[in-house]
Amino acid sequence: MGELEALDLLLGLALVALAWRLLAAPDLFEGIVLFVTFGLLLSFAWVRLGAPDVALAEAAIGAGLTGALLLDARGAMPGASVEGPARLRWPVAVLAAATGGVLVAAVLTLPAAPAGLEGAVAARLEESGVAHPVTAVLLNFRGYDTLLELGVLWLAWLAVAAAGPRPDPRPELRPDLRAEAPTGPVLAALVSQLVPLLILVGAYLLWAGAHAPGGAFQAGAILAGGGVLLRLSGVPLPEAARAAPVVGLGFALFLGVGLAQAAAGRRFLELLPAQAHDLLVLVEVAATVSIAAVLAALFAGRRSVS
Amino acid sequence: MLELASSLFVAAGLVFFVAGTAGLLRFPDALTRLHALTKADNLGLGLLFVGLALRAASWSVAVRLLVVWLLVLFASTTACHLVARAALEARRPPRG
Amino acid sequence: MTLATWYALVGALLAALGLHGAVVRRHLLRKVLALNLAASGVFLLLVAPGARGPTTDPVPQAMVITGIVVAVSASALAIWLARRLHAETGRAALPDAEDDRA
Numbered sequence: 001m002g003e004l005e006a007l008d009l010l011l012g013l014a015l016v017a018l019a020w021r022l023l024a025a026p027d028l029f030e031g032i033v034l035f036v037t038f039g040l041l042l043s044f045a046w047v048r049l050g051a052p053d054v055a056l057a058e059a060a061i062g063a064g065l066t067g068a069l070l071l072d073a074r075g076a077m078p079g080a081s082v083e084g085p086a087r088l089r090w091p092v093a094v095l096a097a098a099t100g101g102v103l104v105a106a107v108l109t110l111p112a113a114p115a116g117l118e119g120a121v122a123a124r125l126e127e128s129g130v131a132h133p134v135t136a137v138l139l140n141f142r143g144y145d146t147l148l149e150l151g152v153l154w155l156a157w158l159a160v161a162a163a164g165p166r167p168d169p170r171p172e173l174r175p176d177l178r179a180e181a182p183t184g185p186v187l188a189a190l191v192s193q194l195v196p197l198l199i200l201v202g203a204y205l206l207w208a209g210a211h212a213p214g215g216a217f218q219a220g221a222i223l224a225g226g227g228v229l230l231r232l233s234g235v236p237l238p239e240a241a242r243a244a245p246v247v248g249l250g251f252a253l254f255l256g257v258g259l260a261q262a263a264a265g266r267r268f269l270e271l272l273p274a275q276a277h278d279l280l281v282l283v284e285v286a287a288t289v290s291i292a293a294v295l296a297a298l299f300a301g302r303r304s305v306s
Numbered sequence: 307m308l309e310l311a312s313s314l315f316v317a318a319g320l321v322f323f324v325a326g327t328a329g330l331l332r333f334p335d336a337l338t339r340l341h342a343l344t345k346a347d348n349l350g351l352g353l354l355f356v357g358l359a360l361r362a363a364s365w366s367v368a369v370r371l372l373v374v375w376l377l378v379l380f381a382s383t384t385a386c387h388l389v390a391r392a393a394l395e396a397r398r399p400p401r402g
Numbered sequence: 403m404t405l406a407t408w409y410a411l412v413g414a415l416l417a418a419l420g421l422h423g424a425v426v427r428r429h430l431l432r433k434v435l436a437l438n439l440a441a442s443g444v445f446l447l448l449v450a451p452g453a454r455g456p457t458t459d460p461v462p463q464a465m466v467i468t469g470i471v472v473a474v475s476a477s478a479l480a481i482w483l484a485r486r487l488h489a490e491t492g493r494a495a496l497p498d499a500e501d502d503r504a
Contacts, residue, residue, distance in 0.1 A: 008405060016415050019416050019419045022435060023419065032435065035435050039442075046449070050453055054449060054466050058470060062474070066473075066477050077488040089425075092425045099418050103414035107447070114452065114459070118452075118459045121461065137460050156479050163486055217467050298474075
């Protein structure tokens with residue numbers, strides 16, 4: 001990778017300072033806004049580390065969606081946003097410092113020569129069905145991880161749905177009354193222009209993932225961002241997007257592809273190089289739909305029965 | 307020659323960013339701060355875009371920079387409008 | 403120092419800061435913020451050492467993309483539970499051991 005430059009030193013220090021400040025800020029709103037800033041700077045750091053796929057996921061999911069979830073929750077929890085200054089507890093501080101110290105020591109004693117897996121990935125890339133190493137690892141070489149991750153997403157949505165309808169103490173936040181939300185015509189106009197563009201960007205990222213940074217996760221996150229924008233501007237998420245077949249589609253299809261391999265006498269999720277490309281395209285499209293639906297639904301919650 | 311022009315545009319853009327940041331930190335209320343901030347977003351980023359486009363390896367990179375700038379313009383205009391609305395709302399005496 | 407070492411060190415600091423914040427801060431949404439910080443630190447610790455070679459190792463990158471999605475799923479569930487708690491009790495923090503005694 002590139003050389004260490006003054007930019008990296010500034011970026012790293014800014015990340016640590018922001019982290020300190022967002023934990024220490026007395027006002028929770030300030031903390032959340034700084035968290036979004038932190039996420040955007042962190043995605044810049046991912047680019048510096050030569051990991052643009054992670055940068056895309058960080059900007060869309062880490063900074064964007066998590067920030068929106070937190071801001072929305074803060075708005076729905078009025079009167080409880082101020083807490084007293086953190087009490088300094090020595091055992092906790094010592095434990096955290098010791099953990100940090102061990103990690104720093106581990107970093108400083110890393111051998112200079114990398115013993116990574118990039119060579120192994122490059123050697124078998126042709127058999128994976130895609131030309132981009134990160135996508136090859138995600139969907140083929142470490143397909144297990146991604147399958148289980150789609151399962152985690154699905155479970156998270158089931159748990160949120162099971163935790164009851166959207167608890168909004170303030171009636172003006174209820175989706176059915178949100179048509180006259182105090183956001184005005186400018187946001188609605190922007191959203192009406194931006195959402196088609198987001199769909200286009202999502203489709204592009206899904207297509208690009210086969211040979212360049214991008215893929216199902218980033219595409220799904222962008223589409224979910226469109227869903228969040230729609231909701232914020234007063235358009236409720238269509239109920240169909242939260243239907244069980246849509247949110248479970250990615251997991252079910254990936255599992256089916258894996259089981260089909262086992263049934264054909266190969267190992268679970270072991271894809272034949274000749275079929276890998278077509279199967280991965282199928283899995284990626286289904287995963288994108290599910291990821292977008294679940295992430296948007298996690299924001300919108302189950303519709304309140306009223 | 308092109309390099310020099312590019313550097314001048316980038317430097318001019320940075321002046322707007324510094325001024326916008328100073329305004330954000332020093333101005334007394336939300337509306338004047340927004341005024342300072344949008345100058346950095348619009349003009350500062352626009353000048354940066356011109357400077358970087360002069361250095362771009364190809365037309366396609368320059369067009370992409372232009373699209374990024376346009377998207378930021380739309381987004382920052384809307385965000386500014388929303389913050390200003392919220393600021394005016396907060397200023398008004400509570401209804402009822 | 404190299405790029406990889408620097409960002410790995412930043413990651414170690416973030417992990418420690420986030421861990422401390424998650425225990426010390428009481429507001430539940432602040433705990434979610436702190437845990438996300440700690441997760442970001444761990445992600446940096448995973449990917450940065452893979453950047454020692456000429457290209458960045460794709461395996462930890464894929465793991466971290468997976469991790470980011472799992473982190474947002476867990477955060478969404480935690481946030482939802484916090485909202486439920488607030489809707490039911492009006493509180494945004496868990497009762498303390500000291501509160502129990504009082």
